[in-house]
Amino acid sequence: MTDFGRSDRAQARLHELVPGGAHTYARGSDQYPEHMAPVLVRGHGCRVTDCDGNEFVEYGMGLRSVTLGHGYRPVVDAVAATIADGVSFSRPTVTELAAAEDFLDLVPGAEMVKFAKNGSDATTAAVRLARAVTGRITVAVCAQPFFSVDDWFIGTTAMSAGIPQQPTVSFPYGDLPALEQLLAGREIACVVMEAATALHEPPPGYLIGVRELCDRHGTLLVFDEMITGFRWAAGGAQQVYGVVPDLSCWGKAMGNGFPIAALAGRREYLELGGLRTDDARVFLLSTTHGPETGALAAFRAVVHAYATTDPVAWMEHAGRRLRAGIEEITAELGIAGHLRIAGRPSCLLFLTLDQHGRPSQEFRTLFLQELLRRGVLGQSFVTSAAHTDRDIDHTVEACRGAAAVYRRALEQGTVAGLLDGRPVAPALRTHAAPRRLEEVLP
The missing domain is CATH 3.90.1150.10 (Aspartate Aminotransferase, domain 1)
Structure with a gap:
């Protein structure tokens, strides 16, 4: 035992x-x-x-x-060699430039990229940017498990305590008429979705149809590539299915476990967070640790591994x-x-x-x-x-x-006598029960 x-x-x-x-x-x-x-x-x-x-x-x-x-050795070695020369500085490093070039060479349709530390930062930045571009507030999220720890998404889940009601609506995956009805009936800033999931491949023509609906209604299309990126393909679901979103959000496997995420997409939108615009600037992504050299080195080693192995x-x-x-x-x-x-x-x-x-x-x-x-x-x-x-x-x-x-x-007809203890519970639920723990006093 x-x-x-x-x-x-x-x-x-x-x-x-x-x-x-x-x-x-x-x-x-x-x-x-x-x-x-x-x-x-x-x-x-x-x-x-x-x-x-x-x-x-x-x-x-x-x-x-x-x-x-x-402990994949090429990634570990690349990180060790890079951080020996410092991790965080007051100005950009050449590693940031090289990592951005690697990313944009990899992802079809992406023209600019900004790095962060976790996926929620990237998806929330995408939502903020879409709201600034469109002047709209409401976000349409696909009925898929998870997109962000931030209010715009978590406020729609069972763990919404402490969060005001959010202007976020949902639509079912694979149902174009349902999405069309949603976009026609509301002013939607962006559609946020995974292009595919483990259990659901896109029906024929579905993603192209989503792209066309977003264009018709002036809504930005955001692909969450957290899981599909580097698992479906190095270039994500958009590479596999050939549909380019306005913005895409990345994380997880792009660093083989090292903490790195990214927001990528069309230049005309991402420039609103930069210095080459006369429009009101968007506070896009500005993090102390987003460009730290260790995670960027890990990302570059991952890109090399995908280019040289399969x-x-x-x-x-x-x-x-x-x-x-x-x-x-x-x-x-x-x-x-x-x-x-x-x-x-x-x-x-x-x-x-x-x-x-x-x-x-x-x-x-x-x-x-x-x-x-x-x-x-x-x-x-x-x-x-x-x-x-x-x-x-x-x-x-x-x-x-x-x-x-x-x-x-x-x-x-029962697990009684075979299962020790209480069953597992959904990670996102309203109360700690049925797996509440009693406090143990010191």
Whole structure:
């Protein structure tokens, strides 16, 4: 039995010092089985080690921010060499110039770029810019999971405490008539969307239609490339699908885990944040750490890796092997309709359904628990280029054991007696319950 004693104590101490016990809600202990939330000490490739000495094959890879693998040597070496000459200065560096040239060579249709530290900064800057360009306030966001920690988006979620009502409206993905009705009925500053997701490829003509609707109604089109960038392709979804947005927002894998994000797009809009305009200036992005040299060096090394190797092909290879192996197991056990693998090969998710075929947090938690016991850590099966055939084989065998337990739960109609502790809960929810923790007095 895998022991989590030290991780459990470290996690308890984290809850005393850090609200939620983690710096990202998706990394919270409530996203894992109780007393089975590893606190990590190191990672190499796709394998990580926790403070109890347990080793896991990791999926999700830093919330999809690591595509080349933890500790990827060319990135680490580039960062180490660069920061030895300083990290943050009072003027731009030649690294900023080189990184901007690399980015604009990579992304079709982008004419200018500005770097930041996290994706929310980029998406919020895009919204601010679109409002300045159009003179409109309302933002239309696609009904997709996440775009920003800032008020314009978080105010529309279950965790809206402390946020005034926002002028943000939503539209369903893949439904052009619904978007057309929305744009015709309101003055919309911008449409913010992921061009594709793990579970949803754009229907034929959809993205072209979105582009045309935005042009017709004087609305800026903003693509969120946080996940699709460097996972669908180095140039993002706009490279894959051939539709160029007015603005695009980047982050996650562009630094292989190092903190870097970017806002890119058409020169006529981004210049409103610069010095070559007579219009009112937009406070676009102005951050102390946005141009620090370490993350820019990491980005440039990532660009080189994508130019000289093919990480996307390997991620997709690993995902296809993993999916095939798991689907063979679930078919053998007769539970293929309850434990399903879905998504793009480089961005796989697992869907956990109960005995009635309904999505179930209880069954999801049971599956997570059994994977952890067998050396697999992940809220998904999102791969990286570091997932070798050996890692996939290990995961398939872990899934074999976990699926057998899952089948027992389906047969008895409950996870009772099989699941230890309370089930996981949605990361964005109104209250801490059902995973509220009692305070431990010092």
